[in-house]
Amino acid sequence: xxxxxxxxxxxxxxxxxxxxxxxxxxxxxxxxxxxxxxxxxxxxxxxxxxxxxxxxxxxxxxxxxxxxxxxxxxxxxxxxxxxxxxxxxxxxxxxxxxxxxxxxxxxxxxxxxxxxxxxxxxxxxxxxxxxxxxxxxxxxxxxxxxxxxxxxxxxxxxxxxxxxxxxxxxxxxxxxxxxxxxxxxxxxxxxxxxxxxxxxxxxxxxxxxxxxxxxxxxxxxxxxxxxxxxxxxxxxxxxxxxxxxxxxxxxxxxxxxxxxxxxxxxxxxxxxxxxxxxxxxxxxxxxxxxxxxxxxxxxxxxxxxxxxxxxxxxxxxxxxxxxxxxxxxxxxxxxxxxxxxxxxxxxxxxxxxxxxxxxxxxxxxxxxxxxxxxxxxxxxxxxxxxxxxxxxxxxxxxxxxxxxxxxxxxxxxxxxxxxxxxxxxxxxxxxxxxxxxxxxxxxxxxxxxxxxxxxxxxxxxxxxxxxxxxxxxxxxxxxxxxxxxxxxxxxxxxxxxxxxxxxxxxxxxxxxxxxxxxxxxxxxxxxxxxxxxxxxxxxxxxxxxxxxxxxxxxxxxxxxxxxxxxxxxxxxxxxxxxxxxxxxxxxxxxxxxxxxxxxxxxxxxxxxxxxxxxxxxxxxxxxxxxxxxxxxxxxxxxxxxxxx
Ligand SMILES: Cc1cc2nc3c(=O)[nH]c(=O)nc-3n(C[C@H](O)[C@H](O)[C@H](O)COP(=O)(O)OP(=O)(O)OC[C@H]3O[C@@H](n4cnc5c(N)ncnc54)[C@H](O)[C@@H]3O)c2cc1C
Numbered sequence: 001x002x003x004x005x006x007x008x009x010x011x012x013x014x015x016x017x018x019x020x021x022x023x024x025x026x027x028x029x030x031x032x033x034x035x036x037x038x039x040x041x042x043x044x045x046x047x048x049x050x051x052x053x054x055x056x057x058x059x060x061x062x063x064x065x066x067x068x069x070x071x072x073x074x075x076x077x078x079x080x081x082x083x084x085x086x087x088x089x090x091x092x093x094x095x096x097x098x099x100x101x102x103x104x105x106x107x108x109x110x111x112x113x114x115x116x117x118x119x120x121x122x123x124x125x126x127x128x129x130x131x132x133x134x135x136x137x138x139x140x141x142x143x144x145x146x147x148x149x150x151x152x153x154x155x156x157x158x159x160x161x162x163x164x165x166x167x168x169x170x171x172x173x174x175x176x177x178x179x180x181x182x183x184x185x186x187x188x189x190x191x192x193x194x195x196x197x198x199x200x201x202x203x204x205x206x207x208x209x210x211x212x213x214x215x216x217x218x219x220x221x222x223x224x225x226x227x228x229x230x231x232x233x234x235x236x237x238x239x240x241x242x243x244x245x246x247x248x249x250x251x252x253x254x255x256x257x258x259x260x261x262x263x264x265x266x267x268x269x270x271x272x273x274x275x276x277x278x279x280x281x282x283x284x285x286x287x288x289x290x291x292x293x294x295x296x297x298x299x300x301x302x303x304x305x306x307x308x309x310x311x312x313x314x315x316x317x318x319x320x321x322x323x324x325x326x327x328x329x330x331x332x333x334x335x336x337x338x339x340x341x342x343x344x345x346x347x348x349x350x351x352x353x354x355x356x357x358x359x360x361x362x363x364x365x366x367x368x369x370x371x372x373x374x375x376x377x378x379x380x381x382x383x384x385x386x387x388x389x390x391x392x393x394x395x396x397x398x399x400x401x402x403x404x405x406x407x408x409x410x411x412x413x414x415x416x417x418x419x420x421x422x423x424x425x426x427x428x429x430x431x432x433x434x435x436x437x438x439x440x441x442x443x444x445x446x447x448x449x450x451x452x453x454x455x456x457x458x459x460x461x462x463x464x465x466x467x468x469x470x471x472x473x474x475x476x477x478x479x480x481x482x483x484x485x486x487x488x489x490x491x492x493x494x495x496x497x498x499x500x501x502x503x504x505x506x507x508x509x510x511x512x513x514x515x516x517x518x519x520x521x522x523x524x525x526x527x528x529x530x531x532x533x534x535x536x537x538x539x540x541x542x543x544x545x546x547x548x549x550x551x552x553x554x555x556x557x558x559x560x561x562x563x564x565x566x567x568x569x570x571x572x573x574x575x576x577x578x579x580x581x582x583x584x585x586x587x588x589x590x591x592x593x594x595x596x597x598x599x600x601x602x603x604x605x606x607x608x609x610x611x612x613x614x615x616x617x618x619x620x621x622x623x624x625x626x627x628x629x630x631x632x633x634x635x636x637x638x639x640x641x642x643x644x
Pocket of ligand 1: 079107111112158159160163165401435437439581627
């Protein structure tokens with residue numbers, strides 16, 4: 001969708017000035033104060049102007065914040081200043097906290113929390129652990145968005161959604177879930193509501209937008225149906241090619257064995273497969289271009305034909321490919337070709353897992369005792385970082401330097417310098433696990449060997465946005481008969497009603513007259529470039545897009561899609577949260593662009609080498625963007641420190 005002219009009349013019609021919940025200034029104050037402060041302050045989420053740690057204020061409850069979340073203002077400035085050289089060479093002497101720990105973990109995502117869990121299990125309950133995270137909430141990507149709508153709590157994930165991985169959970173990761181009380185099979189079986197929207201007659205649809213397809217039109221149903229295609233604003237030739245692609249089991253690689261076909265498909269993009277082998281009209285491409293956005297963060301120009309095959313994209317039925325993975329498949333595709341793991345998601349996604357980990361580390365911070373309790377609990381953030389606690393979680397704290405005390409000193413300690421509030425502080429530990437993002441580590445630890453630093457720089461995380469919009473009702477969805485909408489030319493490429501997920505005392509809305517949350521996904525892509533270059537461009541785009549721009553795009557897009565069902569963006573939108581993740585999924589390598597690494601030679605394997613008392617966890621260290629990978633890497637990193 002191109003940007004329509006923003007006349008005052010248009011902005012009024014979209015409701016841009018309406019008093020919805022879109023911004024919270026709780027941390028904006030801190031950031032503004034920090035940035036106005038003397039140069040030794042690099043950033044300051046986590047404090048108010050009088051210097052009390054924000055997380056210790058009674059009202060502190062980041063899951064309920066709206067506006068720009070994910071990489072929110074105040075969470076990344078210090079890291080970017082470090083990258084740009086503003087810290088090293090500034091001559092700053094950090095303030096001594098006088099704190100000495102057994103372990104400091106950098107990064108409070110699932111991997112960092114799991115590392116603390118494993119370390120404590122191994123070293124004993126008395127182990128003193130500090131977890132630092134730059135965000136105003138724990139969980140990393142596994143972030144919770146909480147809304148009060150019509151007097152009821154409604155939850156949705158701000159990032160990591162599900163217990164769902166390309167491979168079965170390892171014994172370590174499965175045992176951790178079990179120890180937290182998460183019985184995935186039982187929870188999934190109890191979710192009897194998966195077909196709720198379908199039971200109301202709601203299903204998928206595609207929104208064809210005027211700028212891409214010549215007319216704004218929502219068509220209910222699937223591309224494989226002739227009735228659907230008849231209503232779509234597409235030429236006869238395009239309809240014919242789509243129907244052939246979707247329904248005719250043609251062998252587009254006759255004469256080759258299954259193995260030879262897979263090898264060939266691994267070397268061409270799905271786009272080229274459609275154009276060169278299926279020989280579709282080029283105008284078919286825009287309809288499929290963004291079908292890979294959610295999984296890969298790039299379009300079909302940058303994903304191999306073989307990798308999309310396990311995801312059910314059309315064109316493969318007549319090829320009679322043998323089931324199962326093949327060489328030169330990406331991690332995700334290969335895993336799903338072989339079956340994948342179990343599937344379940346909490347109403348707030350894997351933020352519930354982060355909560356359960358925190359509950360096990362600092363029980364007094366999380367009211368209740370069951371998994372169900374953790375879903376609805378109001379966390380007491382003031383208890384996360386108490387001097388008397390053996391495990392402490394310090395939010396709004398960006399690590400700037402992690403260094404060992406050097407040869408000759410005994411015992412070897414790790415100095416961790418971090419920025420928080422209006423200060424730069426140092427704390428010390430016997431061990432350190434870096435459960436943060438790979439690309440940050442060379443800046444934190446210049447002591448690492450050059451080869452390792454180079455390897456850590458290789459992976460470029462996938463940028464993406466999960467936008468969550470609160471609506472006063474969903475009558476328009478019901479009237480139009482849709483619950484999930486693909487928007488091939490849209491700013492956001494998908495729109496869906498929050499899935500029904502009841503658990504414990506938490507209940508999802510059932511009536512179209514009730515308020516609801518809607519998820520929209522955007523992945524900024526630059527077709528024609530390599531995957532990593534597209535991610536670099538997308539990251540820059542996300543960091544420079546204002547909330548007002550997002551809001552206008554959201555209102556415009558929802559208004560155009562749902563308007564024919566009676567939706568009015570100015571009237572029906574009551575809150576917006578944009579979860580912006582410029583550094584999103586871990587990079588998993590792409591057979592179209594990356595070399596076939598020898599075992600042990602891939603950048604993530606070189607990058608995660610132990611450096612004395614410092615080890616490296618996080619999902620980047622597995623080159624796998626999944627919760628089980630984050631847990632497994634935490635386990636490995638702790639085992640490297642303490643033995644198995
Ligand atoms: C939008 C989105 C959806 C996803 N959906 C799924 C899903 O459905 N299922 C699934 O299994 N996985 C999903 N993932 C992948 C997800 O990344 C992993 O599952 C997992 O949550 C990663 O955990 P982690 O601890 O390795 O990394 P993160 O969650 O990224 O945590 C690392 C933390 O370290 C912090 N940090 C970085 N540098 C510093 C520093 N210098 N000082 C202090 N802190 C620092 C980061 O800000 C972050 O908070 C999704 C990811 C995204 C972005």
